[in-house]
Amino acid sequence: MKHWTQANTSDFAYGISLDFFTQLDDQIEASGISRKDLSAKLQVTPSAVSQTLNNPPENPHLETLVQYARPLGRKVAIVLYDDNDPDNDKGPIYSGIFEKAWRALGCPRDLSIFNESVATVNATGDPIFTRFAEANHPIVDDLRIAPSQSGVQIHKEIENVTGGLYAQRARAATSAA
């Protein structure tokens, strides 16, 4: 066992809860809504909101997640994914990454963009691209729409996540293509 969420299903569920409430905390901060206003909408005390955000429930009901999301105008999805880590050595992907990736794609409401023929970046020989490709990294799939506006946004998001080096190389590969 290499990651704490692999100990048992309860720990994995706790990881999901911690992810959700981290995202919620981030979005409360970004939206500017005060905890007092949020607590009024939730019809609980501000200290109860703080308590939940600081010490999220270990196995919250789905309804609890919805009750926290809707007053902010947010929705909740459950995402099933394969990250090439069947033994969960690396732990779950942070749920905020899925949300950012969705926004970077232009917030599609249907699957049509995935059925269209999209431009492909000629990144052959780029050492960073090759490293990701050899690892069968999902970022490689993102690169295939790099020349479009949404691709630029994707690179910006990747830059946020990986610290810049990858995005810099990917941009160089894109402009060379």
Add this chain to the structure above:
Amino acid sequence: MSPLVFTVELVPLVAHTDKRAVAILRGDAGLTAGTEYDEIADTPIGKRFKHKMGLWIMFHPDTEGKFHRFKNIDEKYKDCFVFIDLDAQLRLYGFSCHPTPQNQPRFELVVLTNSATKKENQTDRTDLNHVLMWKNHMATKLALIKKYPDKKDEKKS
């Protein structure tokens, strides 16, 4: 009297990467982060800390109530770092460093040194001064070199 020997131990059950990792410095009773963490590691508090370490490792921005650096206090504290659990009123302090400037200059490691239990949000420079003391300790430098040898063709221990 034999000289102090410290060890740098990666926090278990956290997904460290080749870009970022979190470690605990051990080898002296004053290094309270390790002893404190050992006590809570398997509790919900410990799991919340592991989650926050995972967030930092995957480049989640610093967040006041979860983890952050100390950039706006004093230049000398710029490498100090803290993981926070507001509910448990517990803070794990340490410092960030780049232990492999030759082989992997971008690799960043947070080394946890001391802990504090406190309710207030005000930064206590005493905690940060303790971090600097441990950071500048020769035994710490030797432990980092032992854990992360930085010569070409030399592998990590």
